Amino acid sequence: MKDNFRQSMKWFHTWVGLVVGWVLFFMFLTGSLGYFYQEITRWMEPERPFIAHEVSTEKLLDTAQIYLNKHAKGVDEWDIMLPNARDQNLRVGWRHLVDSGKQGSRYKITVLDALTGEAVASRATGGGKLLYRMHYRLHYLSTSISYWVVGFCSMLMLLAVITGVVIHKKIFTDFFTFRAKKGLLGWLDIHNVLSVIALPFHFMITYSGLLFFLFTYMVLSTNLQINDEEFDEMLNEIYPGSTHLDSARQPSDMLKVSSLYQQVKNSWHADELSYVEMFAADDINAHARFVRHETDITYNPDDEVTINAITGEVIAVKINKYTGAGIIHNGFFSLHEGHFAGPIARWIYFFTGLIGTAMIASGLILWTTKRKPKQMKKANGPDFGYRLVEQLNIGTIVGLPIAIASYFYANRLLPLDMANRINWEANIMFISWAVLLIYPAFRTAKQAWSEQLLFAALLYFMLPIVNAFTTDKHLLNSLHHQDWNLAGFDLTLLVVSSCFAFAAYKMTSPQLSNKTSAQRNKQVSKRVNNKIVIEKRDHPSVQVTNDSLLPLPQANKEKC
Amino acid sequence: MSYLVNKLNACSPYWSMFSRVLAAITGGYVLATANSIFISQLLLSSVGKYQAIHIGLMLTFITYACVAMWVFSVSTATKVWLGLIKLTVLVAVATWLLMKLNGMSS
Amino acid sequence: MLVLTSLSFSTMVLFCLAMTKHREQVLESEISILAVRFFRPFAWLLLLFTGYISVDMYGWSIGPALLFGAFTIATLLLILLLTYRAKIVPELAIVLSIIASMSIFIS
Secondary structure, X not given: OOOOHHHHHHHHHHHHHHHHHHHHHHHHHHHHHHOOXXXXXXXXXOOOOOOOOOOOHHHHHXXXXXXXXXXXXXXXXXXXXXXXXXXXXXXXXXXXXXXXXXXXXXXXXXXXXXXXOOEEOOOOOOHHHHHHHHHHHOOOOOHHHHHHHXXXXXXXXXXXXXXXXXXXXXXXXXXXXXXXXXOXXXXXXXHHHXXXXXXXXXXXXXXXXXXXXXXXXXXXXXXXXXXXHHHHHHHHHHOOOOOOOOOOOOEOOOOOHHHHHHHHHXXXXXXXXXXXXXXXXXXXXXXXXXXXXXXOOOOOHHHEEEEEOOOOOEEOOOOOOOOHXXXXXXXXXXXXXXXXXXXXXXXXXXXXXXXXXXXHHHHHHHHHHHHHHHHHOOOOOOOHHHHHHHHHHHXXXXXXXXXXXXXXXXXXXXXXXXXXXXXXXXXHHHHHHHHHHHHHHHOOHHHHHHHHHHHHHHHHHHHHHHHHHHOOOOHHHHHHOOOHHHHHHHHHHHHHHHHHHHHHHHHOXXXXXXXXXXXXXXXXXXXXOHHHHHHHHHOOOOOOOOOOOOOHHHOOOOOO | OHHHHXXXXXXXXXXXXXXXXXXXXXXXXXXXXXXXXXXXXXXXXXHOHHHHHHHHHXXXXXXXXXXXXXHOOOOXXXXXXXXXXXXXXXXXXXXXXXXXXXXXXO | OHHHHHHHHHHHHHHHHOOHHHHHHHOOOOOOHHHHHOHHHHHHHHHHHHHHHHHHHHHHHHHHHXXXXXXXXXXXHHHHHHHXXXXXXXXXXXXXXXXXHHHHHHO
16 A cells, blocks of 8 residues: 555554544543443432441341341242442342333342441432443443444554554654654653553454454354354353352242351352352242352352251352353453452552543544644645544543543532433433533634643533532541542542643643744744843753644643 | 546555555455454364364454555555455465365364 | 552563663663673563463462453553653662562561
8 A cells, every 4th residue: 555564554543543433532541431331320319328337248238138138028939139349338239120011121220228238329320320321332322333343443452453563664662762852742742741651452342342242243154154053152252151050930038148158158168258149039949140250351150159048058160161162251350350350450440541541542642743743834724624523532531531520510519300310411411422522623722722731620520529518428528437439439529520631731831932843943043142042042941832732731641 | 347447536646645544454354354264273172162263363453464464565456456365365275175174084 | 459560560661771872861870781681680580570470369269360460560660750750760679579579478
């Protein structure tokens, strides 16, 4: 295509990035937030009680079971989810019949107050789950269309990552290079650094993302090789479900779950229960599966213990036998979603996801920065393509975070008894994003950037304050109760706000004259007066650059 | 014929680019599919049917990426289509041979 | 995790100092060429050691994943320091290595 392979790949890398860059930014940002979706949900349901410290596992199990005996009588299968590092509330869940007479049931989770045992009625909200779902399911689109759009974007992302490595000639010599200059070099270095330091993560995330809907995408190949029956068998091999006994319709008295737990503690030599699944409750086939936090990316059979609920004996369960390919496939899922991650690892996942988001953003900004000098010189103003990219950049890179903030605002401010409240929280998010995408058309680039950055800083700063006025789960209270997750959310909002403020400040920091470097050099050479020439040379901080360029920390806004 | 060529502006670079993109998306998909079946046949005897298919499928993204990169580095669009067709036929023949081989041994 | 990140940081500092352009950035006085020749091999050894520690602490499954995470954080920190506060890099590397070694021996 071009003169040599590297040039062609450079062209390819640019185009692949441009075609889907903004969708990828959306996916990366919602994906990074998705690592904390349980924590976000907890903040978005402020009716949930604060963390209850020092309540024993057995007491929690008893409290949950009392509630279930009252409200889930006759239900065969129910679950108790204990407070853990991600969700500090006691929860119970079981399948509720959707409509009486109609077939089908919906799994519903009820939050319990660990101290009183009462159910907590929370506001209707999509919570962090909805935000996380948008990462792969988008919004307003049907499932299959979303999966194909997401797959297309992920495939182009994979191409971008591979071509990026191919064209980065000096990947080792420039490994630690970061020239903090305004302009093309600075942005190029940012883009390179962010890509290279998390390169294994970027490869893993993209490839594993594609693997999620493997059978959707490779439908032709699958259909050519096996029929439907064999396909189901193959799926069973790859994703073995755990088997359990069904109810025998013979009522029987069960031991209390908390007493069953003693056996489990012996197996694990520790008190580290995450959740309990009960099968065939109050029946002679009753058995409970006790599960702890994942200790392995692939599969550790010791993470579960199944106990006969009538006799209290441990049942030996058939261990899932994964094929080699199945281990790799499921291992990729586990790596992508970070199931195994404890609190510190989870923050690192979140942070690295934001590095990926910033990588995409810096790439998009790099494109406009490179073409700006030439575009600004054009007689009728910049080309449509350039203006479009610039507008999409501003509207997405700053606009999407603002839209997400408005999702949180909607959660706090929409009336609690509003119809379709969940949908409207999301609608408000997308409406504000649409407004912010259109807004830059009416301002110059510099104005739009700085105004939106300031607006973002203000919005994120005000959110904890609005939180304090509308609920009792505000920062002072959560710190007082040592509920670190809730406090962490508000604190993160403040940190994000300060990052945007810093970026806005850098954006509007004292600018030199709007002349280009060529013109300034011409001026200097024209000056006969040596004094002025020397003055210009004596200011090492004076950078001879192009006008109104974006400050380099703008892409660092998430990292500060 | 030349009237059509002129009318449709068939020699413009936009058609060439469109042709390449089409080749990358559709031709690439076909070649990747063919490759996955080839790999499945290759691995059939060593890991069993389902795992062989599974591995073949998982590797398609790499083949697809390589094909896409190749499509956009070749000099003309015609070469792209010819190359894709040649490769697909080659892989299909190899797969057919392997299927015969596997069919005989099982 | 802190141990892993500290060790990763020291590894990356060694790789970085093996390059002339960064040595000039960071160090005020020159180091003998002979000593510099050992930086890169020693850095690779330290990398292997960090990997071993990671697997030892977290197992074969989660260990490598956390190792990559540690290297990402450490490299980012190093790159930012090189740009804004290059002089403190060697001292920080030494301090972090000492903390890391002590933590390993204590636990």
